[in-house]
Amino acid sequence: MEYDFRKIEKDWQKKWKESNAYKVNNDFSKPKSYVLDMFPYPSGAGLHVGHPLGYIASDIYSRYKRLKGFNVLHPMGFDSFGLPAEQYALDTGQHPAETTKKNIATFKSQLDNIGFCYDWEREVQTSDPQYYKWTQWIFLQLFNSYFDKKENKAKPIAELIKSFETEGSLAAHSSQLTAFSADEWKQFDEKQKADILMNCRLAFCGYGEVNWCEALGTVLANDEVVNGVSERGGHPVVKKTLRQWYLRITDYADRLLEGLNTVDFSDAMKEMQSNWIGKSSGAEIEFGVKSQESGAKLRVYTTRPDTIFGVDFMVIAPEHEMVEKIASAEQKAAVEEYITYVKSRSERERMAEKKISGVFTGAYAINPFSGREIPIWISEYVLAGYGTGAIMAVPCGDERDLKFAKHFNIPVTNIIGTHFNGEEANPTKDAILENSGFLDGLLMRDAMEVAINKIEELGIGKRKVNFKMRDAAFSRQRYWGEPFPITWKDGIAKEWKGDLPLVLPDVEKYGPGPDGQGPLANIPEWVAQELETNTMPGYAGSSWYFLRYMDNKNEKEFCSRAASDYWNQVDLYIGGTEHAVGHLLYSRMWTKVLYDLGHIGFDEPFKRLVNQGMIQGSSRFVYRAQVKSAIPLAREKDENKYDKQIFISKNILINVLGDIEWDTDIIDSQKQEEIYAIIKETVSDFPNLKSEGPLTALFIQKIHVDVNIVDGVDLDTIAFKKSRPEYANAIFVLDKDGKYICDVEVEKMSKSKFNTVNPDDLVAKYGADTFRMYEMFLGPVEMSKPWDTKGIEGVHRFLKKFWRLYINDDKSLPAGRQGLIVKDDEPTPAELKVLHNAIRKIEQDTERFSFNTGVSGFMIVTNELTDLKCHKRKILEPLLILLAPYAPHIAAELWSLLGNTTAVLDAAFPTFEEKYVKESSKAYPVAINGKTRTELTIALDATQQQVEELVLTDEVVKKWLEGKPPKKIIYVKNKMINVVI
RNA sequence: GCCCGGGUGGCGGAAUUGGUAGACGCAGCAGACUCAAAAUCUGCCGUUCGCAAGGAUGUGAAGGUUCGAUUCCUUUCCCGGGCACCA
Incomplete structure (x- = not known):
């Protein structure tokens, strides 16, 4: 009876489906565990082997928690709004809903193939009107709320309106609001009131710059812009200011920062988020400006007011409103x-630019303390959105300022004496100030307070906490997203009065609307209703989806309070670090808002976060030789002068050309001759280069080849010929051993690079259990690594070996002696020790997400039990429960073959018992001066003195001591012994 | 440029708290079984010197702390992710 994984997996998947084995009930009596993956965007390319890495990890963990007695919520869904589907619609005219539906079906069948324990009844799709109904509802919550700075939480805007009527603008506790009294408020007309309220709403309208492409008549995403031109078509792209929706995430900056202390994220993740939030404290200082226009003031933000006497120039952002006014x-x-x-x-580009650029405005700021005239410059490295969009540059303390000063020959003032060497800036806070007027002689650290106090005293500035984070842009001029339930009349935005969902209408064409508006502006009926024509961005739906899974069928609420109180926070969230600052911050903010407004009972969505690494593609290349024109321009159109395609093995080229960088496909003439001669050996009728004329040359091109037809680096030449019609009569120039060797490079996994591997193919060949375990065996989940299918055989071999612990599959034996060989004998101490070591190892490794070492633990226990020839039920039955989360199908099959009628999915995880693995002695490594020289087996309870005596009688130690007494003997119980000589 | 990760045999990786570097697997080599192949099993397998015993060396590079460093500190190189409209 062989391990027939195809049959086993098919049968069990069918059984589980029929018995609803993965259905999750909101059974509030059991302890819960909520295990969630960042849901995928269903791209047209389907799932590749990189996607399931995190899904397998979370699936193992979910199944493990279920064995531990938890009610586990482990759902899956799709983030199905997004740009690629819309671009596809633009290209092909197919409705995004149609292509998305198709893509989701593909994803689901691929996911099911791997045997995940999802309860598909809980699936959510962000583009489903029944889902985005609630996204729109939450948006309205944001729209109808403001952030109360005093209570540090969101509250209904109706309360603010009431307070305005009694207290005026004071009620908002906001310095940004122009002051008005209660009476004034009552006098304001509707528009004035609406504008003031808009400045308070958590979802508000403002103006922002976008990448505008005039030729395409549309706004482009950052990654659609390459080197300042559109990726498609190469048209120029400029900044354009458009009305945009924003979320006032900056009001939550402090809470987002503090909340990090209550969650279990990696330190790196917390650091990335807090750097993004970028809280800093310092001062805003106003400088008088000497320019044509008198009375102008330049306001800068600095974290180092102590360096004010070291300011040698000012830099303001090119967008700064003062630029025009002050330029001479x-x-x-x-x-x-x-x-x-x-x-x-x-x-x-502006931030990444190494080249220094800038221009002098001709105006000067006046240092309020020294009266010095300070030139005001403009440079792109200062961004309008940060701080005040203007900085005071202190070259002796800031590297970028120093480089700027040197580049433009601006003299540098040294205020930190010997701490500044004139070559490198020194950002220290521990220098004694010089050349600094009233701050002279103070330690910089202390001078900060002194400087701020003085600045406030003089009324030329104030203490200021600043955040680098900006409010989140929340609208897109696109079709495939949630419509805003907002109408506009006379410049006033109002909540749409219809019943949600406000359904996304069909459009004739997916192209942009007039004046940079989205496609919705092309629909007369839409415009007639004065509905907002922007749509929401991709992160709208993904900011709260974890709540919908808890209660996804609820038609009355986004999620019932009973369900969210029970399932509560996500206990384990798995996804890539690429979402570190986008999605994670947005969903944390939404959660806080929903909490503030009393809709849920917790204000952090994810209790524990594990980052999964990226699986990169390992691309393969072939080298094609062609005879073409030597003139680059002509070559583009020129046909290959030989009618067959010739491919040269990598090693041959390396022998001739050395290990060169392949940034060009042209090689020098002498080398061409050599390669020509080699080709000629295989291809006798290859045209003579010279006879084709002097303008003809040999070109070698490096071309991607599908990794799936390459075994390691050996090309399957027959499959290659079949892969494309133009390769049908390809000729290969092979190595001496008759092989075609491909070149290798690690790149992003993508269809266009022919380096994607479809999990379906691997599951078909080796089975889902092998595939799952192999993905885990590759390495730590958090680590990025290139995919390599080689090695999957080893995992498959392990499962076959595991199978043979239970089943005799020796075909040479008579049928009666094949089959189950598990006996009911009592296990030996050695066998129990192997089992309990495995229980401890698997439990620990699963808990700490070390699935790769978990898999190797299974290999070890299988090897050991095979060596012990152990076929005993009391050992092998618990072992199946350990394996069930990792390889559910084989575990279920063997479990049932052992005669169990219950499901292994619901077995109880075996309990580790120390008594079976206890040792009385240990083989200690004995090192001389830290280098291990021998080993000594010593009782675990030995004392220092006993150990020293034993060690000194050892022959190897004696040899190294050469009769001299040791300086010291270090004995660390249960670890090692080190003899210092 | 800025922020965050990573770098260990031919390859993926292990070493959980500063304590035997290379577990486990792949590839490779040698052998057993077989008419043969597949499957399976056994042994070897960082580099280097040596017949061997054994020694030297070795975790991107250079320094440091320590009885002892893949692990801690400083400097530096390379690779990956993010940088606000890809998701």
Whole structure:
């Protein structure tokens, strides 16, 4: 009886489906565990082997928790709104809903193939009107709320309106609001009131810059812009200001920061989030400006007010409102030219730029303490959105400022004496200040307070806490997203009065609307209702989906309070670090808002977060030789002068060309001759280069080849010929051993690089259990690594070996002697020790997410029990329960073959018992000066003195001591012994 | 540029708290079984010197702390992720 994984897996998947084995009930009597994966965007390319890495980990953990007696919620769904489906619609005219539906069906069948324990009845899809009904509802909660700065929480905006009527603007506790009295408020007209309220709402409208592509008439995402032009078509892209929705996430900055102390995320993750929030304290200082326009003030934000005497120049953002006002007549042209240049640059480019650029405005700021005139510059490295969009530059203490000063020959003032060497800036806070007027002689650390106090005293600035984080842009000029339930009349935004959901209408075409508006602006009926034409961004639906899984059929509420009180926080959330600052911060904010408004009972969504690494693609390349024109321009159109395609094995090229960088497909003429000669050996009718004329040359191109037809680096030449019609008559120039060797490179896994591996293929060949265990065996879940299918055989072999502990599959034996060989004999102490070591190992490794070592633990226990020839029920039955989370199908089959009528899914995880693994002695490594030289078996309760005596009688130790007494003998109980000589 | 990770044999990786570097698996080599193949089993397997016993060396690089460093500290190189409209 062989391990027939195909039959076993098919049968069990069917049984589990029929018996609803994965159905999760809101059974409030049991302890709960909520295990969640970041749900996928259902791309047209389908699932590749990178996707399931986290899903398998969470599936193992869910099944493990179930064996431990928990009611486990482990759902799956789809983040099904998004740009790629819309782009596909633009290209093909197919409705995104149609393609999305198709893609989801593919994803689901691929997921089911791997044997996950999802309860599909709880599935959510963000583009489903029954789902986005509640996304819209939550948006309205945000729209109808404000952040009460005093209570530090969201409250209904109706309460604010009431307070305005009695207290005026004081009620908002906001410095940004222009002051008004209660009476004034009552006098305001509707528009004035609406504008003030808009400044308080958690979801509000403002103006923001977008990547505008005039030629395409549309707004582009950052990754659709490459080197300042559109990725599609290469059209110019400029900044354009559009009305946009925003979420006031900055009001939650402090709570988002503090909340990190209450969750179990990695330190790296917490650090990334707190850096993103970027809380800093310092001062805003106003400088008088000497320019054509008198009375202008320049407000800068600095975290180092103690360095105010070291300011040698100011830098303001090119977008800064003062630029036009202060630029001098002589500098005007230069300033305008610079601003035009900056307009064409993306924010990313501006920050990543190593080259220093900038222009002098011709104006000067006045240092309020020294009266010094400080030149005001413009540079792209200062962004308008950060702080005040203006900085005071202190070159002796800031590297970027120093580089700028050096580049433009601005003299540098040293205020920190010997701490500054003139070459490198020193950002220390521990220097004694010099050249610093009233701060002279103070330690910088202490001078900060002194400086701020003085600044406040003089009324030229104030203490200020600043956040780097900006409010989250929440609208897109796109079709495939949630419509806003908002109408606009006379410039006033109002809640749409119809019943949610406000359904996304069909459109004729997916192209942009007029004036940079989204496609919805093309629908007369939509516009006639004065509905908002923007749609919500991708992260809207994903900011709260974990709540919907708890109660996804609820038609009255987004999630009943009973369900959210029970399932509560996600106990374990798995996903990639690429979501560190986007999705995670947004969903944390939404959770806090829902909590503040009393809709849920917790204000952090994810209790524990585990990051899964990226699976990269390992691309394979072949080298193609062609005879073409030597002139680059002509070569583009030029046909290959030989009618067959010739591919040369990598090693042959390396022998001739060395291990060179392949950034060009042209090789020098002498090497061409050598390669030509080699080709000629295989291809006798290959055209003579010279006879084709002097303008003809040999070109070698490096071309991606599908990894699935390469075994390691050996190309399957027959499969290759079949892979494309133009390769049908390909000729291979092979190595001496007759092999075609491919080149290898690690890249992102993507269809276009032919390096994707479909889990379906591997499941078909080795089974889901093997696939699951192999993905885990690859390495730690958190680590990124390139995919390599080699090695999966080893895991498959292990499962076959495991099978043979239970079943005799020796075909040479008569049928009667094949089959189950498990006996009811009592196990020996050695066998019990092996089992209990395994229980401890698997339990620990599963708890700490070390699935790779868990798999190797299974291999070890299988090897050991095979060596012991152990076929005893009391050992092998508990072992099946250990294996069930990792390889559920084989475990279920053997469990049932052992005669069990209950499901292994609901067995009880075996209990580890110390008594079976207890040792009385240990083989200690004995090191001389830290280098292990021998081993001594010593009782675990031995004293230092006993150990020293034993060690000194050892022959190996004596040899190293050469008769001299040791300086010291270090004995660490249960670890090691070190003899110092 | 800034922030966060990672770098250990031919390859994936192990070493959980500073304590035997290379568990487990792949690949490779040698052998057993077989008419043969597949499957399975046994042994070897970082580099280097040595017949061997044994020694030297070795965790990206350079330094440091320590009886002892893959692990801690400093400097540095390379690779990956993020940087606000991909999801």
